[in-house]
Amino acid sequence: MRSWSDFVAAFACRAALVVVVLAPIGTASACPPGAASNPSTTIWGYEFVELFAHQGISSLTHRDDMERIDLTVIRDVAPEVASAFIDDEISLFDSLFTLKRTGYPGQITRYIECPPELRPQYGEGLVDGNTIRYFRAFANANFVAGVPTLDLAAYRLLKGYLFCRELGVVLEIEHFSPMEGDDLGAAFLDRLACPTALP
Amino acid sequence: MKARIAALSLYLCLGGAACSRAPHPSGALRLEPHPLDLIVLNVELLRADHVGLITGRSDFTPNIDRFFTDGIVFTDASAPAGATYLSATAIATGTEAMLNDHRLTRLGVAINEAIERDGKRLVDHLPTIAETLRDSGYRTAALNEWRHTGTEVFLDRGFDEFVQVSSPEGHVDPRSEGVTLFSEQVNQLLSLLDRCRGQRFYLYFHPNSLHYPFRLPIERARRDPELYSDLETLADVHVRFVSVHPALMRQRASRPSRGAALGFAEDREQRVRSLTRRMYVEQIRYMDDELGRFFAALESGGLLERTIVVLYANHGIGLFDNDVMIMGAPYQSCVHVPLLIRHPHLRSPVRIETPVSLVDLATTLYELLGVVPRLSIPAHSLIPPMQGLPYGRQVILGRDIQTEFIRRGHWKLIVAAADSRELYDLSRDAGETNDLFDPELEIARILEADLRREKLEQHRLRAELSQRLGIDEGWPADAAAP
Numbered sequence: 001m002r003s004w005s006d007f008v009a010a011f012a013c014r015a016a017l018v019v020v021v022l023a024p025i026g027t028a029s030a031c032p033p034g035a036a037s038n039p040s041t042t043i044w045g046y047e048f049v050e051l052f053a054h055q056g057i058s059s060l061t062h063r064d065d066m067e068r069i070d071l072t073v074i075r076d077v078a079p080e081v082a083s084a085f086i087d088d089e090i091s092l093f094d095s096l097f098t099l100k101r102t103g104y105p106g107q108i109t110r111y112i113e114c115p116p117e118l119r120p121q122y123g124e125g126l127v128d129g130n131t132i133r134y135f136r137a138f139a140n141a142n143f144v145a146g147v148p149t150l151d152l153a154a155y156r157l158l159k160g161y162l163f164c165r166e167l168g169v170v171l172e173i174e175h176f177s178p179m180e181g182d183d184l185g186a187a188f189l190d191r192l193a194c195p196t197a198l199p
Numbered sequence: 200m201k202a203r204i205a206a207l208s209l210y211l212c213l214g215g216a217a218c219s220r221a222p223h224p225s226g227a228l229r230l231e232p233h234p235l236d237l238i239v240l241n242v243e244l245l246r247a248d249h250v251g252l253i254t255g256r257s258d259f260t261p262n263i264d265r266f267f268t269d270g271i272v273f274t275d276a277s278a279p280a281g282a283t284y285l286s287a288t289a290i291a292t293g294t295e296a297m298l299n300d301h302r303l304t305r306l307g308v309a310i311n312e313a314i315e316r317d318g319k320r321l322v323d324h325l326p327t328i329a330e331t332l333r334d335s336g337y338r339t340a341a342l343n344e345w346r347h348t349g350t351e352v353f354l355d356r357g358f359d360e361f362v363q364v365s366s367p368e369g370h371v372d373p374r375s376e377g378v379t380l381f382s383e384q385v386n387q388l389l390s391l392l393d394r395c396r397g398q399r400f401y402l403y404f405h406p407n408s409l410h411y412p413f414r415l416p417i418e419r420a421r422r423d424p425e426l427y428s429d430l431e432t433l434a435d436v437h438v439r440f441v442s443v444h445p446a447l448m449r450q451r452a453s454r455p456s457r458g459a460a461l462g463f464a465e466d467r468e469q470r471v472r473s474l475t476r477r478m479y480v481e482q483i484r485y486m487d488d489e490l491g492r493f494f495a496a497l498e499s500g501g502l503l504e505r506t507i508v509v510l511y512a513n514h515g516i517g518l519f520d521n522d523v524m525i526m527g528a529p530y531q532s533c534v535h536v537p538l539l540i541r542h543p544h545l546r547s548p549v550r551i552e553t554p555v556s557l558v559d560l561a562t563t564l565y566e567l568l569g570v571v572p573r574l575s576i577p578a579h580s581l582i583p584p585m586q587g588l589p590y591g592r593q594v595i596l597g598r599d600i601q602t603e604f605i606r607r608g609h610w611k612l613i614v615a616a617a618d619s620r621e622l623y624d625l626s627r628d629a630g631e632t633n634d635l636f637d638p639e640l641e642i643a644r645i646l647e648a649d650l651r652r653e654k655l656e657q658h659r660l661r662a663e664l665s666q667r668l669g670i671d672e673g674w675p676a677d678a679a680a681p
Binding site (some may be wrong): 051052055056057059072077078080081084085088094095096129144186 | 469600601619642645648649651652654655658659661662
């Protein structure tokens with residue numbers, strides 16, 4: 001069920017087009033950068049605006065009062081490459097929260113120290129017969145994953161990777177919902193499917 | 200939109216030497232393949248901005264500058280990683296650090312400690328420079344300091360003689376007796392050189408003496424007592440900087456310096472920074488003096504008429520730039536390194552300002568020496584840019600434990616695992632102090648898309664090479680699950 005504010009935000013974004021379309025790169029705007037002049041498409045019942053497309057990779061975003069969804073679509077990916085790529089990305093993300101001394105004096109690693117209840121929770125599920133691998137985590141006000149204390153958590157985050165084998169497409173998905181609202185992550189997961197139409 | 204992206208692509212292209220015609224070097228160059236001897240000096244941690252031939256100020260490295268003055272100078276060479284193991288493996292095999300399975304770099308933290316010597320890693324089966332040259336009839340010998348570039352990570356393979364030198368770990372008084380000094384390593388290197396004479400040879404030297412704790416002979420250390428007057432503070436600060444969860448990426452929002460965040464008074468932090476830099480410079484001067492002895496031996500021994508000599512650095516050192524004390528970060532302090540080549544058939548100096556990757560050194564050496572590795576791996580030779588021709592490589596890639604970077608010309612994007620991104624224009628901001636991610640968002644997005652494509656290509660290449668070599672990296676199905 002889409003909220004009214006959803007449509008309001010989308011309309012406002014379009015209206016702003018008139019103002020910013022000729023603005024130079026990086027001009028501040030209420031819209032996501034690059035969103036105003038770009039086509040929109042509906043995926044999983046959400047209206048997405050394409051921010052960027054280059055080399056078969058598209059970045060799309062949906063924003064409303066209750067949810068922000070950032071979606072990266074990577075096309076023309078072979079199954080074995082997709083699997084390795086997703087393994088790699090999952091491992092990279094998880095390494096941020098795994099305290100492991102490097103054993104190497106001077107080696108730089110980053111470690112986000114989270115209490116257990118704030119540590120990202122790993123999960124897997126099936127979407128149209130394909131495995132989605134994801135983390136449920138918390139993000140700060142800048143939409144950056146990993147917060148050390150609950151008071152810094154501004155959003156619940158679902159960060160996932162889905163390879164749609166039939167399409168040869170990897171989807172990188174980030175779903176944010178405000179802490180003060182309901183946890184919409186589980187419902188969002190249920191809505192996921194391999195899209196039949198992509199921009 | 201598409202027109203906009205096309206325009207930006209052109210913009211990136213114009214900004215990058217890879218797309219435009221490479222600047223003509225200052226000397227004409229014709230180098231035919233020839234089975235010459237080869238000496239490679241991998242002076243780990245030597246920053247490009249401390250080498251006189253690159254900076255134009257011969258303050259710290261007069262012997263290196265003199266020896267390579269008529270050689271080939273790459274002023275903008277990048278190491279494929281800021282971390283030792285990743286970079287050393289990539290350079291030795293002529294493959295991107297991204298070819299490493301990240302599960303390995305995480306589990307092993309780039310080191311073999313957590314991994315059995317079970318030979319499951321693809322990178323351990325790729326031919327190294329030493330293997331290729333030994334297969335081609337060379338006698339191969341190495342003097343290596345530091346375990347993460349030697350037997351523990353299989354980089355001793357291909358050497359007929361591999362001499363491992365121990366080095367101190369943790370904090371030691373640099374003035375201590377009993378610590379292996381660089382001068383002793385040069386003595387050992389000269390002995391190895393003597394044992395190589397009389398046959399076609401490849402001699403590799405990897406010292407680690409620029410790694411903290413710096414080690415000076417006592418008589419040199421006494422010249423400037425202040426440098427070593429506050430070892431306790433230095434040790435304390437350095438340990439904190441390297442082991443107390445140092446956040447790798449600076450947040451784009453302003454915040455206190457790392458030292459302040461760790462509870463150090465600003466004056467104390469500044470003092471430590473200053474002392475560290477001075478100690479580093481003194482260590483370079485000492486190394487350069489000792490390398491001068493080695494160069495003199497080469498010159499007097501009549502070897503230079505049939506020997507290519509290469510000097511590079513595995514990676515650089517932070518020295519607190521970008522809040523990085525030592526290494527392992529994607530900033531220029533850690534990845535901008537010297538690459539100098541002295542070739543006996545070169546009669547006038549060549550200076551190359553095109554950004555190049557050290558990943559391509561192996562292929563370049565094979566072409567110069569006229570040898571063919573047993574496994575063909577896609578690479579780009581550095582010979583065309585030496586000749587004023589375009590460099591085949593479009594982008595330069597780097598990977599460390601938790602970060603990746605991509606360079607196209609003077610634009611550089613750094614991506615960290617938790618969605619932190621930084622964009623720099625190196626033509627205006629070599630020190631990477633002004634993050635342009637937000638104001639140049641479209642350029643950042645193009646580079647990030649390029650980075651994703653390059654990563655996918657590396658995964659594809661890894662699968663292809665694994666299949667060709669019949670290697671199953673042997674990960675259980677749930678190995679990548681946290």
